[in-house]
Amino acid sequence: MDTFTVVSTVLVGALVVTVLLLGLFSKRSTHEILDWKPTRSPEVEAENELDDIEQMVAAQNELRRRRGKPERTLEDIEDEWRAS
Known part of the structure; x- marks a missing residue:
């Protein structure tokens, strides 16, 4: 190891130890x-x-309507989440 590497490592280590002790x-x-x-x-x-949850469910239902799939309620999503 060269001197620069050793000095740099010691200085960084001392800095970390100082901050932790403070x-x-x-x-x-x-x-x-x-x-x-x-x-x-x-x-x-x-x-x-x-509000965020309601907006996310509404956005998912909009995509499902475009694809021709039935809409889902929050309860449907919660039931699916609990089952997995």
Whole structure:
């Protein structure tokens, strides 16, 4: 091994160890460090998820109508998912 490879490996390893130790011994929580606050309430998130599911089922049914297949309900999809 040449000197450059050894020095580079040691420096990168030292950097990784330093960052891990700083995270381990920090008194602040990750939420405080990142200043993370949810942008929407859980209720709004749940409504958005339900809207997304309805839109996906509607889009699938549109494709099924074009192909001449019968439409499916959310319950049909859930039953198929549970059976597999």
